[in-house]
Amino acid sequence: MLQAGSLPGNNEEKGVLASWDGKKWEIVERRQFTDVTGPGGIYGSPDNKTPLWSIGWDKRSVILKLLDKGQWYTYRLPKAAHTYDHRGGWYTEWPRIREVGNGKMLMDMHAMMYDFPKTFSRANSGGIAPLNTHLRYIPDFCNWNNQIVIATDETTVLENPLAGRAQSNLWFGQWNDLNKWGSPTGWGGPWEKDAVKGNTPSDPYLINGFDKKVLHLLADKQTTVTLQIDVSGNNSWKDYKKIRLDANHYQYFLLPADLKATWIRFKTDKDCIATAFMHFSGKPHTPNNTLFKSLADITETSPVNANIIRPANFNKNLQVLQTSENKYTEVDEKLVTVTPTTDSSAQVLRLGKLVKGYTVDEASVIVKDATGTFRLPKGSDIYQTFAYRDKREIESERFMLNISGTFYEVGRESGFIALRPITTHNKKIIDFCTWRGLLVLSGTKKDARADGQYFGNSSNGLWYGGVDDMWKMGKAVGTGSVWKNTTVKAGEASLPYLMTGYDRKKVSLTANIPVKITLEVDFDLTGFHQYKTFNLTPGKPVEYEFPAGFSAHWVRAVADKDCVVSVTFIYQ
Known part of the structure; x- marks a missing residue:
């Protein structure tokens, strides 16, 4: 894309969104982008005043670009999976925004589907809401004979001797079927160790339609972060909360369940290196035992088709x-x-x-x-x-x-x-x-x-x-330990233990001597931060339940003394 400008300047500039006015190219943003469309969909814009949309991503989150009245604006949404993040971009195939009948538009990006309003513009960015997270690899979808038809891309033969042939097919269904896939769950944010300017708002980040929401915050300087919300999606922002951060001291904030807003954004009161990253947890579906009744439970002793x-x-x-x-x-x-x-x-x-x-x-x-x-x-x-x-x-x-x-x-x-x-x-x-x-x-x-x-x-x-x-x-559950009656060295961290994707979470801790055990969390896959320290006394187990809605990718434990200790996580 040299006609549009110079070569990429850093490792984040892996793609480009550019515009052409008939004479020259102009770079809009150097990130990875896929679909470019508008309310007219595959039939094109009805006039030159109609907004234009483009979707892409970077290490932080999904990017939704809006061209409205000649000016570009940026919105951000969560990723439901990291399996689409490869720098080449081909793992995304062709995510897009497209009409699927009855005046509805569907957006699919990074394993999450959204109800996308045809009216999406700078003055009216409300109405966008998550429908599901999914496992299907979806190249395209459309409306046909009053059905939604989804193209899928399943098994390949690339380094895969378990498959004799590549496998794919079409899925046919209705809008309501999409709500029966995974509950909307994801993570991301506008800042990830970014140089931010004081009193300059971040890009808006979608919070509408998600169940439980936790915000992870970090800055390299003492600063006050102001959370602002746009309730209706009319670009009318109001201060919601101020959070004071000490330098290099991690904090989290649980957004209340009754908070009604479409977008959230952040600003610091001074220049700093800051992170604002969110985890969203959906409501698990009730298990459908009838659907899987032919499969034997692990505890059954009767023979199975092996x-x-x-x-x-x-x-x-x-x-x-x-x-x-x-x-x-x-x-x-x-x-x-x-x-x-x-x-x-x-x-x-x-x-x-x-x-x-x-x-x-x-x-x-x-x-x-x-x-x-x-x-x-x-x-x-x-x-x-x-x-x-x-x-x-x-x-x-x-x-x-x-x-x-x-x-x-x-x-x-x-x-x-x-x-x-x-x-x-x-x-x-x-x-x-x-x-x-x-x-x-x-x-x-x-x-x-x-x-x-x-x-x-x-x-x-x-x-x-x-x-x-x-x-x-059924939802993911399980019990396991990072240490179980294990002799550990002071200051040596345990292996990371999975935390993301689980609903109710508890931890039980015991030790043979008086010792401090600190739990650390990695919420954005870039490193661990201190979450909470527990003072243990021999013979007195400590049990702690994580707040409802708290989530991170990984958790680990560190002891301040040599000791024999157990740290067990119970996910229900």
Whole structure:
């Protein structure tokens, strides 16, 4: 884009939004942008006075640009996942704002869908509201025959021998179906260790439509941060609260549930390096046990269909290998069992071998990759002797981890540091994949019967559904420790323990000597900050419940003396 200006000046300038007046290019902003559209959608603007919108992102949050009456304005929204953050931009595919019937417009960006008003302008920025967070990788969507049609991009063959062919399909549904996916949950903000000018407001950040909201604040100088809100989205701002920050001293603030506003913004009373970052938590869906009744619970002792599954490479069928009987079958596009002409058992066993990619100790689950070593909650002890697949791509460039009864989403590039929990199922799920646009799970009961989700027989019975049905299995829960009767050194931090994506959170602490244990949180994946210090006395456990709505990505513990200590987190 040299015609529009000079080369990028720093690592954040990874893309560009530029305008063309018929004679020359002019850079609007050097960030990664995708869609450029307006109220006319794919048919173009009805006149030259109509606002124009563009969506993009940077390390802080999603960016919504508005061109109105010749001037550009910036708004910001949360990210629901970090799996779209790759600098090349292709992991976003083509997020966009588009009409989907009945006068409604839908916006999809960074794994979150929004009800987007056609009237969005500088004078009227109200009405935008989150609908869901999702697992589907969505290149495009439209309205057709009074249905919303969503294109999906599931399994690839890139470094993926578990898939014989790439898999994708179309989803057909209604507006109300979108509310049944994941509850709107995400994080982000206008500042992340940024040089800000005193008494200069930040970009507006969306808070409308989210359930629980916590603000994380940090500055390198003593300063007062003023929170301002735009209640109706009419660009009418009023002071809401002032928070005094000491230099390099982390603080958090829980926004009350009854706060009614569309946008929030921040300003400091002096020049400084500041962070203003928010975490939003949604209301978990009630588990739909009927939907998954054919899947065996981890505590059930009756036999299950222990199938390894794989999309074939020589045809378009699903390969199914019943490992207990070494019986090979295939399933066709009608979900009918077919007798293959060739027994491909050896191929499925070779390519689909169940390999354990994590470890478990007395404290919790441990996962490790290039982004670091981390701890996750433990489920039933039965999972330690139960053979199942723990990692597989089910959406393009995105892996699903199935570890100790919980599903987690993790990006190929973003890694474990940016994973998010999806659901705790506590099922005997042995294998899983996406095939022809369906999510397929193995581990069904031998005596299961056809119910609209279960198809097959006592050898190759499988559960079939949509990938975003996972949210209906129940919220993520679990218990685990960073230390469990562990001898620790003074000042040495524990491994990070996952905190994001969980609802009610408690911690229990014990020690063998009088000692101070400090919990530290990482809320933006850039480092840890002191949250709270506990004074422990031998023989007197301390229990602490985190405030409702408090959330961060990771939490860890540090002791001020050598000691033997337990720090256990209980997520419910």
